[in-house]
Amino acid sequence: MRIDDETWRQLLAPDGTAAASKFQRNFVRAAVARVTGTRPSLMHLTLGQAASVFDYIGESPAKLNAGGRGEAGVEKAGVIAQWTLLGLLLMVVTLSSPAGILLAAGIVGLIFLMRKRRRRRQAWEDETWSGNSDVPSPTPDVRTGVEVSGTATPLHPVSVEAATAASRRNHAKTPKGEPYRMSLGRPEWPNVEVVGEHAYGEGIRAALRASGALTAQRSEGEAESLQVELVAEPDNPYDSNAISVRWNGRVLGYLSREDAVRYAQPVRRIIASGLVAASSARIWAYDEGNQLRARVTVALPEPAMIAPLNEPPTGVNTLLPWGSGIQILKEEDHFDVLSRxxxxxxxxxxxxxxxxxxxxxxxxxxxxxxxxxxNGERVGELSNVTSAHLLPLLDHTEAVGETALAYAKITGSALAAQLVLQAAKATEISTAWLVTGPHTAPKLLPTATEYVVPPAYVK
Known part of the structure; x- marks a missing residue:
């Protein structure tokens, strides 16, 4: 399990609760290390934040007060015992051999080195995780685990009621039968190199000029987040697996032969399904007048992450926008379903x-x-914290008679499986998205060994 920086910012948002004790902080650090493999510093952890962290990793917040943790007298005795044991250890080491003094000095030096390292880690955490969350997290009472405050923020900037009414009005206006632009590079930075740019200077210049990035000869230009299409060219005389990258119908270059082989099937499946394989690209170019030096990169996930393995369920569904990963809890209880x-x-x-x-x-x-x-079977749930980020959105979809559909990444083997939700939070949803639903999932042809796509090669 991995906890990303955005989740840490939400878990550690200021909550007004009292500071956690030293033993409680260390207990939380150890629990996080067991789950993630990384031990955070958390020097400024509060009781509410500690409870939120425990809730997120599937631990009971009640454990924060177990064994006397949080009791001033017990913790004071524990600190005294720690220092007493350290003093005895140093004394024994010092008297045990002639080199004992050096060994004791090494132990003390190691302690100071670890403290210095933790302070550096804390400085990084303060800089990276100090952002405030837009949605207040529910703060459980650390004694009972019961939420005592925190409600989900209404969708902003329009109310749920207004968005619901507008969504109902627009349902009848949703166009039918039009191609669904399926972005292959949902969360990705343009990471795949395009080849052959030198032969397509005209198209590259047009794309740069349209974005205002190239205004004159002998100048350098750069365009990011350029919307492009990936087009399979089965009639390409040089490579039947060829996939061109196009902007407004103009070729900017091609995927390399190696990448074309990897992406041929998923791209052809999308096109054969009547959809457009769309992604974003970045262009850098220097116009030398008679020659254009250019580099084009396109955002592509791994081929296995392009097309879902299952069909969307029947009924009125609305597909939530792709968002940062959210760990799904208790999926280990449903391996009988996930294993399939x-x-x-x-x-x-x-x-x-x-x-x-x-x-x-x-x-x-x-x-x-x-x-x-x-597919209708329970495979897990979200924690209190992450549920709070999505519940306003589910209230909206339920009010307009839709079922919330989302992407999830599955990783695993014949022994275990893990599920990570990839859905935008309520605060990340735009007003335009709310009032133009339902957002139907792309309907792809069934998995096959070969797909028929139209000829598309252009000289």
């Missing part, structure tokens, strides 16, 4: 649906959370 979808490559993409469910605590308090289902 783990691909031979060990990684793949799935469609999952998100549902608002209610969990009733022992004291009768009801806590909403997000349940994740795969």
């Amino acid at each position: 979808y783990v691909p031979s490559e060990g990684i793949g993409l799935l469609f999952v649906t998100l549902h608002k469910e209610i969990y009733t605590l022992k004291n009768g308090t009801q806590r909403p959370f997000v349940e994740v289902r795969l």
Whole structure:
């Protein structure tokens, strides 16, 4: 399990609760290290933040007060015991041999080195994780695990009610049968090199000028986030697997032969399904007048992450925009379901649906959370913190009669599987997206060994 920086910023958002004690901080650090393999510093951790971290990694916040942690007297005794044991250790080492003084000095030096290293780590955490979250996280009471504050922020800048009404009005206006532009480079920086740019200077110049990046000869220009299409060319006389990268119908270059082989099947499947294989590109060029020196790169995920392994469910679904990864909890309890979808490559993409469910605590308090289902079967749930980021969105989709559909990345083997949700949070959704639903998932042809695509080669 990995906790990304954005999640840490949300977990460590200021919450007004008291500071966690030294033993509580170290207990949280050790728990995070067991789950992620990395031990954070967390010198400024509060009780509310500690509870949120525990909730996110699947631990009970009640453990923060177990064993006397948080009790001033117990912790003071523990500190005294620690220093006493260290003093005894240094005394024994010093008296045990002639080299004991050097060994004791080495132990003390190592302690100071570790403290210095932790301070550097803390400085990095303060700089990287100090951002405030737009959505307040629910803060559980560390004694009971019950949420005592925090409600999900309404969708901004329009209210749920207004967006719901507008969405209903626009349902009838959704065009039917038009190609769905399927971005292959959803979360990626342009990472794949395009070849043959020298032969397509006219198209590259046109793209740069249209973006205002190239205004005169003997000048340098750069354009980012350029929307391009990947076009399979089965009639290409030089390579039947050729895939050109085009902007407004103009060829900018080609994927290399090696990359064309890797991406041929997923790109052809998209085109054969009546869709457009779309991505973003970056162009750098220097116009020398009679010659253009250019470099084009295009954003592409791994081939296995282009097309979902399953079909979207029937009914009225709306596909949430791609977002940063969110760890799905308790997927290990549903390996009997997930094992049927783990691909031979060990990684793949799935469609999952998100549902608002209610969990009733022992004291009768009801806590909403997000349940994740795969083809109608439960495969996990989100933590309290991450559920709070998506519940306003689920309230909206439910109000307009839609089921929230999202992408999820599955990794695993015949022994275990892990599921990571790739969905935008409520605060990341634009007003335009809310009022133009439903956003149907792309419908692809079934998996096949070969797809028929039209000739597309241009000289």
